[in-house]
Amino acid sequence: MKLGKLFSPGALTFNGHIGKALAKNISSRLETLDYALMVDPFRFRSEDDGAWRCEFWGKNVRAAILAWHLMPSDTLLQKIKSTVKDMLSTQTPDGCISSYPAYKQISGWDVWGRKYVLVALLRYYRLIEPDPAVLQACCKLVDHLIGQLTGEKADLRNCGMHDGLASCSIVGGIIELYELTGEKRFLDFARSLIESGCSLKENVFDAALNGVAPKDIGNAKAYELSSCFEGASAFYRVTNEVRYKEAVEKYFRAIVKNEIFVTGTAGGKDDCGEFWFDGVKNQVSADPGCGLGETCVTVTYMRFCGAVAMLDEYDQSPFDEMENSLYNALLGAMSPSGDRWTHANPTPLTGGGWKAFPPDQIKRWFNTPFDEHDCCRAQGPEGLAFGAAHAVLKLSDGIMVNFYEDFLLHDTTASGEEYSVKVSGGYPASGKIELCFNSAQPLERKIVLRIPTWAENCELFLNGENITVHAGKYCILERVWSDGDSVKIDFKPEVKVIRPAGTSGVFALKYGPVVLAASGKNDGVPEPENVFEPFADGCGKIVNFKQGEVLLCDYASAGAEFSPDDPLRVFFEEN
Numbered sequence: 001m002k003l004g005k006l007f008s009p010g011a012l013t014f015n016g017h018i019g020k021a022l023a024k025n026i027s028s029r030l031e032t033l034d035y036a037l038m039v040d041p042f043r044f045r046s047e048d049d050g051a052w053r054c055e056f057w058g059k060n061v062r063a064a065i066l067a068w069h070l071m072p073s074d075t076l077l078q079k080i081k082s083t084v085k086d087m088l089s090t091q092t093p094d095g096c097i098s099s100y101p102a103y104k105q106i107s108g109w110d111v112w113g114r115k116y117v118l119v120a121l122l123r124y125y126r127l128i129e130p131d132p133a134v135l136q137a138c139c140k141l142v143d144h145l146i147g148q149l150t151g152e153k154a155d156l157r158n159c160g161m162h163d164g165l166a167s168c169s170i171v172g173g174i175i176e177l178y179e180l181t182g183e184k185r186f187l188d189f190a191r192s193l194i195e196s197g198c199s200l201k202e203n204v205f206d207a208a209l210n211g212v213a214p215k216d217i218g219n220a221k222a223y224e225l226s227s228c229f230e231g232a233s234a235f236y237r238v239t240n241e242v243r244y245k246e247a248v249e250k251y252f253r254a255i256v257k258n259e260i261f262v263t264g265t266a267g268g269k270d271d272c273g274e275f276w277f278d279g280v281k282n283q284v285s286a287d288p289g290c291g292l293g294e295t296c297v298t299v300t301y302m303r304f305c306g307a308v309a310m311l312d313e314y315d316q317s318p319f320d321e322m323e324n325s326l327y328n329a330l331l332g333a334m335s336p337s338g339d340r341w342t343h344a345n346p347t348p349l350t351g352g353g354w355k356a357f358p359p360d361q362i363k364r365w366f367n368t369p370f371d372e373h374d375c376c377r378a379q380g381p382e383g384l385a386f387g388a389a390h391a392v393l394k395l396s397d398g399i400m401v402n403f404y405e406d407f408l409l410h411d412t413t414a415s416g417e418e419y420s421v422k423v424s425g426g427y428p429a430s431g432k433i434e435l436c437f438n439s440a441q442p443l444e445r446k447i448v449l450r451i452p453t454w455a456e457n458c459e460l461f462l463n464g465e466n467i468t469v470h471a472g473k474y475c476i477l478e479r480v481w482s483d484g485d486s487v488k489i490d491f492k493p494e495v496k497v498i499r500p501a502g503t504s505g506v507f508a509l510k511y512g513p514v515v516l517a518a519s520g521k522n523d524g525v526p527e528p529e530n531v532f533e534p535f536a537d538g539c540g541k542i543v544n545f546k547q548g549e550v551l552l553c554d555y556a557s558a559g560a561e562f563s564p565d566d567p568l569r570v571f572f573e574e575n
Helices: 017-030 035-044 055-068 074-088 111-125 130-147 163-169 170-180 184-197 204-209 223-239 242-258 295-309 317-333 360-366 374-388
Strands: 010-012 392-397 399-402 407-412 418-424 432-439 441-452 461-462 465-467 472-481 486-490 495-498 506-513 514-519 544-547 552-556
Touching: 010 074, 010 360, 010 441, 017 317, 035 055, 035 074, 055 074, 055 374, 055 461, 074 111, 074 130, 111 130, 111 170, 111 242, 111 495, 130 170, 163 184, 163 223, 170 223, 184 223, 204 242, 223 242, 223 295, 242 295, 295 317, 295 360, 295 374, 317 374, 317 514, 374 472, 392 407, 399 514, 407 472, 418 441, 432 441, 441 506
Parallel strands: 399 441
Antiparallel strands: 010 407, 392 399, 407 418, 418 432, 432 486, 441 472, 461 465, 461 486, 495 506, 506 514, 514 552, 544 552
16 A cells, blocks of 8 residues: 555545635735736845745745645636746746845855755646646756756755754755656755755754654754654655665654644744754743744644655554644634734644734744735645645555544545545534545545544444444555445544653643643633533534533634633643
């Protein structure tokens, strides 16, 4: 079994919380962006202040393409096609696409910005149309960059921020370009970046192999560092050099153990919550001295989980992690209207923290407004689309269901037979789902079902017959399916008490994959061992529970007013 791929555009219809959020984000953000403004820095090469306006076009367009693939609309498609054409018009004959003037190129955030142009154009080529002009532009872009790496700037680690991590994170895009073209020079360039270790401080892959804690690898900038490991996963997949697979897997296990909050985000140390910092322990601090959980870290972690999953298709732990991030930190970072995203997440998580809209990032740091753009506002849509895209994946001989969002799938086999699969039940509020298979004729198909690690008492019935399943393992149903065949799953979720390793005196609560939070100025403290009762009229869009006078809802819905008057609380003190 190989990890699945995306279905054709519009084949999946999402009818649950993720689908609703995606639709809002498309209509209120991705379809309303001023794409020409984001091209302007490249058009005029005017970014001479060392800023990162250069990242916004690639981030937003990359997300828009994947969102369109999941929910096609003519409006969004035309905007994507128009802005890609506009960006290509900025490429000069030497191949350069850059927002920086020539005398400042390959410094600051320049290569970082080029990276996002590259990955957006490559996604366009793969998911919108395989236009040879787009692929040629990508080749010229990378060839031009390679040609600039001479003399003191021969080493890309010397050409950007965070000891080279930001610039070297382009490696994933370089490998993707190699896969599409087969041109060895691109693989050679990728190899040089990987073998450099991506940081002036140390070889980050060696550090992971040697068991160095994430907070001590490189400069511990979580976003850029994890992006380099995402690239290392891609490098292993094209070279089969096992040490990089092992490095990626060790890094993944280390950040799960040491850094990921109960909500599925991570990051601290500075005001924006951007660095690994022993987050599992420090997430419970009443005064962490920093912001917590940059949304860019959430999204990069979700993408990294996807890269880890591609190393071992039988290991579902990356999808356990991705689901946790998707339903909690990611959904919780989006405004109810779908057009804004938090930067740092509520701080502290022990009470009083609230969701806040970030200011115009370029105005804040450079006193030059740039249309209210913020790195996390650009990155949030990618996380939402990326999570939705991995809910159901296409196998060569069937489908893989990772997340049980209500959906309807219409698909066609390699030999042309049409069939559909419908999942219903209202997951995750309901612990019960039903999968129905429909086709005009019996079909031999494989349906792979993820059984979450938290579902220890899960039961699965195939046409009424009990099938043994194991929490944390995939259930593989390979058979001839007939019209009307049904799979019913009872995950039997219950409210569980979470006490993070290395902490004492505090606890959090989860219902299935959903973190529970006290929303508003609710000072009551639940008793962890007492019963929690569901109720219908709370502020939660996904779930609501109460225990006496204590009211709890899903973390994603808590603090929905994005105001200090509407704080939330995730951790409670033990009595």
